[in-house]
Amino acid sequence: MSELLDLFREREALLEGHFLLSSGLHSPRYLQCARVLMDPVVATRLGALLAEKLGRLLPDVPSAVVAPALGGVLVAHEVARGFGCPGIFTERTDGAMALRRGFTLREGEPVVVVEDVITTGKSTREVLAALEPSGAKVIGVGSLVDRSGGAVDLGLPRASLITLEVPTWSAAECPLCAQGSAPVKPGSRR
Ligand SMILES: [Zn+2]
Secondary structure, eight states, X not given: OHHHHHHHHHTTSXXXXXXXXXXXXXXXXXXXXXXXXXXXXXXXXHHHXXXXXXHTTOSSOXXXXXXXXXXTHHHHHHHHHHHTSOEEEEEEETTEEEEOTTOOOXXXXXXXXXXXXXXXXXXHHHHHHHHGGGTOEEEEEEEXXXXXXXXXXXXXXXXXXXXXXXXXXXXXXXXXXXXXXXXXXXXXXX
């Protein structure tokens, strides 16, 4: 895992400092998985690693990998390459996640759901709900990064390549602000 953390730092997919997040909260860490996934060789390697790690926990071989768009699309594609099966994605239409573009799953088909980052499990749960009408059987969940520190329980086998605590604070409670530093917006740093 430390090797992967180094890779994330090297590619500026993991920034450390004092950040103002789009939520308005402050954090000492900022994650942007697109910064590692933009390298096709790295993306393939990460997908293979996650498929291998997740595969050890699964009762069956998945016949599809599903992820929520947009952040999960490349992850589903590369994990699917690792498993040798199709990688598909759900997307939001009229507020609800759904399979579109002719993507279909069969009743009872074993599938895994992946994401770039799992935080609360909310978007994975939305994908699980979106797949319910198909009758497909979700047998496991994976993410490149688990920023819940391992706390999210979806009642399914779950694997992540990196487990990370990413604390967030309101400006008033931010210890970094208390030390006198000013937060920066990720991406504005040069
Ligand atoms: Zn702060």
